Amino acid sequence: xxxxxxxxxxxxxxxxxxxxxxxxxxxxxxxxxxxxxxxxxxxxxxxxxxxxxxxxxxxxxxxxxxxxxxxxxxxxxxxxxxxxxxxxxxxxxxxxxxxxxxxxxxxxxxxxxxxxxxxxxxxxxxxxxxxxxxxxxxxxxxxxxxxxxxxxxxxxxxxxxxxxxxx
Numbered sequence: 001x002x003x004x005x006x007x008x009x010x011x012x013x014x015x016x017x018x019x020x021x022x023x024x025x026x027x028x029x030x031x032x033x034x035x036x037x038x039x040x041x042x043x044x045x046x047x048x049x050x051x052x053x054x055x056x057x058x059x060x061x062x063x064x065x066x067x068x069x070x071x072x073x074x075x076x077x078x079x080x081x082x083x084x085x086x087x088x089x090x091x092x093x094x095x096x097x098x099x100x101x102x103x104x105x106x107x108x109x110x111x112x113x114x115x116x117x118x119x120x121x122x123x124x125x126x127x128x129x130x131x132x133x134x135x136x137x138x139x140x141x142x143x144x145x146x147x148x149x150x151x152x153x154x155x156x157x158x159x160x161x162x163x164x165x166x167x
Contacts, residue, residue, distance in 0.1 A: 035066075037069055041081070042080070102129050104127050106124070131153050
């Protein structure tokens with residue numbers, strides 16, 4: 001009796017999981033993850049000091065989805081181009097000092113297959129805010145966190161867009 005009840009419970013769980021549209025994270029419709037080799041970033045913005053941070057964030061994001069590969073194993077080559085990184089004051093105090101600042105990042109991704117043929121190109125933008133305090137280290141840390149959050153947002157948009165194309 002207990003075994004039949006356990007089997008029924010397992011079947012019920014499987015049926016409800018499948019019927020709700022649940023799918024395993026990071027798996028494409030074809031059942032295979034694309035994997036990318038990330039070329040060095042071309043940073044056209046004046047904020048060249050952020051290039052290593054952006055490169056690391058892109059690679060870390062792909063690692064989270066098990067989609068980063070060495071060049072020899074990768075199905076696709078991802079070529080990120082940082083078009084711009086701008087900072088604009090969000091909130092100003094009564095003394096015309098910034099209390100918070102927006103980080104605006106625009107990145108273009110060009111994806112090529114093993115034959116070197118471009119299969120995808122897209123440009124994505126993200127805006128994230130960080131507080132500006134009187135302590136320089138806190139402000140710099142906030143700026144780096146906002147860049148990381150912006151890259152995560154851009155990468156999510158890129159992945160969603162890339163999965164929609166026929167490959």
